[in-house]
Amino acid sequence: MKSMIDNFELAAIGESRMHWFRERMPVVAEINQIFKEQQTFKGKKIAVCMHIEPKTGYWVEGLLGGGAEHVYLVGCLGTTKKDTAAYLSSLDNITVLGKEGDSYEDHKHYLKLVMEDKIDLFLDNGASLILAHNELKPDWTPIGANEETRTGKLLIEQKQVQTSYPIVVIDDSPLKQIIENAVGVGQSLVDGFMRTTSLLIGGKKVLVVGYGYVGSGVAKKFRGLGATTMVFDINPIYQLKAKADGHIVGELEELIPNADVIITVTGRFSVITEKHIPLFKHKAILANSGHYRFEINVDEIKMEALSVEQVKEGIEKISFKDKSIYLLHHADPLNLAGADGNPIEVMDLGLGLQSYSALRIVTDASSLSAGMQPVPNDINERVSQLFIKSLE
Template sequence: MNSIIDDPSLASAGASRMHWFRERMPIVAELNHWFQEEQVLQGKTIAISMHIEPKTGFWIEGLLAGGAAHIYLVGCLGTTKKDTAAYLASLPNVTVLAKEADQYDDHKRYLKMVMANQIDLFLDNGASLILAHHELQPGWNPIGANEETRTGKLLIKKKGVQPEYPVIVIDDSPLKQIFENALGVGQSVVDGFMRTTSLLVGGKKVLVVGYGYCGSGVAKKFRGLGATTLVYDVNPIQLLNAKTDGHLIGELHDLIPEADVIVTVTGTFNVITEQHIPLFKEKAILANSGHYGFEINVGELKKASKSVEVVKEGIERITYAEKSIYLLHQANPLNLAGADGNPIEIMDMGFGLISHAAYRILTNVESLQPGLQPVPEDINHTISKRFVDLLQ
């Protein structure tokens, strides 16, 4: 199977950009060396669904060094860095299926192509591989899988999928929740907003829809830069948490008319739809930080409009009879579509969790149960101790 990417000639540029990241990811560097010595992936075929950017690239280098026979890499929607995709596609035994402007139908097609091969290990993000395997029923099961996100876990449960193989949910790790989600996503989403819009954050009213770990981090960072932060969540406990954290809370239909900026961070779909158009403030800015852009029903918003115009890279003006609003990066995850994703140190830890969990699946699957389960506690402790050492 040949790779499907934007521009193979960008491979050298992608390779050059890797140097900065390799030097700043010591946990992944150690694990890559460990995998090479142990050859734990010897002969294994791995399918990965992940945001394709340099931090991911360095981690994948370690999987190859660990003896992987072949890696099929499917990108996530709207977050593929073309030079990284080209670099990875240039490596032996790697097939990359990802273009920058891929739509959901492209993503589904790539997954079908991957499922035509027998895979030993799924390293998943948004449950793309797990759900495709369930839907297509290829006649084989992987040894096990990781799932990176809350969105993926929710989708697996919503669709009633009960995998017959172990699925370690990385998002259930307190390390993922506290550090990657609250700390990392908070910083990277604000970074993506500032790079995309070049606007001052201070003084704006920012509505964060969803106050889980990611949403709380996003709201905290916007507030720290001087924004007035509004929060909505369907869970009253989360709303109470937001209130005691110092944010303004209320019903969604009351908060939307106040907001200069709206950011969805829920892990679910159709949070912002056509019904909210009358509520938007003139020149309101809409963005998404959830794994899928479907949290904002972009199709409905555009269908109801008079016109849609690209006014700047990553910014569309959607005009209605009575107002215009702005959509950032077609509602793809703002921190990656508009910037370089989570901080390097945070993803060093995050990929460390994924590698350790993959090692457990391949070397001691008997210790795991079929179906969804949290990261084993000893792995959390190992990564925590190493992360503390690096921060000293």
């Protein structure tokens, strides 16, 4: 199968950009060397669904160096970096399926193509591969899978998917929760917001919808830069935590009219819809930090609009009879759509968890149970040790 990307001629640019990332990801470097020495994936076909950007690129190099017979890399919506896709597609034994402007239908098409081959290992993000396998029901089953996100776990639960193979949920790792989610996403989301809008954060009223580890980190970073932060969560315990952390809390309908900026980070779909249009403040800015753009039901909101106009790269003006609002990057994850994603060191940790979990699945699947489960404790401890050492 040939790669489906934007521009193959960007391969040299993508390869040149990789050097900065290779030098700053020591956890991934160590596990990549283990893969190479042991030829961990020799004879194995691996399907990956991940954001196609340089940090992922270095991690994928390790899978190929570990002897994988073939790697299928499917991008996530709105986050593909064209030069990275071109570089990876220039390597042997890999098919890259991801373009900058892919629709959800494009994404589903890529997944269907991947399921036509027999895959040994899923390294998933948003449960795309796991759900496609469950829906299409090919005559084969993978050895096991990783699932990176909270969104993916929620989708698997909501659709009541039962698997005979193990699924290691990376997002259940306390390492990912307290470092990548609570620390990394907040920094990268603010970076994406500032690069896209060029606006001052101080003095803005920012509503964060969802107060898990990611939402708490996002709210903390905005508050630290001078914003007045408001929080809504469906869980009253998380609401209480937000209140104790110094944010304004309340019902969604109470908070939206006061918000200059609304950011969703819930892992759920249609959190903000057309029913909220009467509540939006004039010139309110909508953005998403969750894995899928569908946390904001953009199609429904645009159907009610008088006009939609792109006023700047990454910014759409949606006008109604009595007001206009602004949507950032089609509600794709703002930290990647508007910037370069989580800090390199943070993703070194997260991808290290992915790699060590993949190693466990391939070499000792019998130690894992069928269905979803957290990252094994010894892997958390090993990656913690490596990460601490890398920061010294």
